[in-house]
Amino acid sequence: MxxxxxxxxxxxxxxxxxxxxxxVHSAVQRHAAAIGPQSQALSETWRQKQLEYSWVLALCGRYAPFWTLTERALDFALARHPDVDAGVRDALLEAYRSLxxxxxxxxxxxxxxxxxxxxxxxxxxxxxxxxxxxxxxxxxxxxxxxxxxxxxxxxxxxxxxxxxxxxxxxxxxxxxxxxxxxxxxxxxxxxxxxxxxxxxxxxxxxxxxxxxxxxxxxxxxxxxx
The missing domain is CATH 3.40.50.1000 (HAD superfamily/HAD-like)
Structure with missing residues (x-):
């Protein structure tokens, strides 16, 4: 054929x-119960910032490992959504390694x-x-x-x-x-x-x-x- x-x-x-x-949203979905009603918004912010950081660095002629940008983006997302317990950070990063x-x-x-x-x-x-x-x-x-x-x-x-x-x-x-x-x-x-x-x-x-x-x-x- x-x-x-x-x-x-x-x-x-x-x-x-x-x-x-x-x-990319499966990491947050695994911990949605612990995150609460902001889980979808947190995941969307995390992804948006992860990509934005890559674009900005590329335009500036600079580079950092994508994992570093993933960590920075999650930190921003947690700061942007302060109702989410920041204690989920390590669990979310571990989940991102095995999407x-x-x-x-x-x-x-x-x-x-x-x-x-x-x-x-x-x-x-x-x-x-x-x-x-x-x-x-x-x-x-x-x-x-x-x-x-x-x-x-x-x-x-x-x-x-x-x-x-x-x-x-x-x-x-x-x-x-x-x-x-x-x-x-x-x-x-x-x-x-x-x-x-x-x-x-x-x-x-x-x-x-x-x-x-x-x-x-x-x-x-x-x-x-």
Missing amino acids: PLPAPLDRAEAVVFDAYGTLLD DAYGEVPDTLDALRRAGLKTAILSNGDPAMLDAAVTAAGLSGRLDAVLSVDPAGTFKTAPRAYDLAPRALAVERERIAFLSSNRWDIAGAAAYGFAPVWVNRTGQPDEYPDLAPVRVIRSLDGLLT
Whole structure:
């Protein structure tokens, strides 16, 4: 059975990790009872600041490990939501090291590999946190490479961060399908020359019209159909 576009032209499929393969809100969800009614707001603030810090550092030409930004973002979120007991901090950070994978992830990775495609992660996460997350989610044997932006010394959407995937996989950028749930990441991948597929899990409105995805799906289930 022929593969659907853009997989029909791809030699590799590269995934963002956090929010695409791994549920970034699952850490807070595990401790929602202890956090109380501010759990969703806390999780959203944590994620927003984690990303914001990466963008600001990249624009300033500076870099820090993504785990450091994750800690700083949680500290901000706890300060922003003072009704939450700050004593949950250590438990939340530990939970973030072993986020839940979305349910369809293992079967999708297996199907892609059976189809003869290379599979990889390209993430802002630093190597230690990626290793812990991929192992905890049971994805290690389903990936040809787990790539951190750390060697590039910057974060996506900097082109030299995306450069890591073609180099590691020995595949031309035009032959890489890149999947992310983050629209800004899809914009960066489009500008770089990947074939980007937006995993729009929450039905967000589109943006960056000049840097469009080649496809939009609601979950990874839709990639092979």
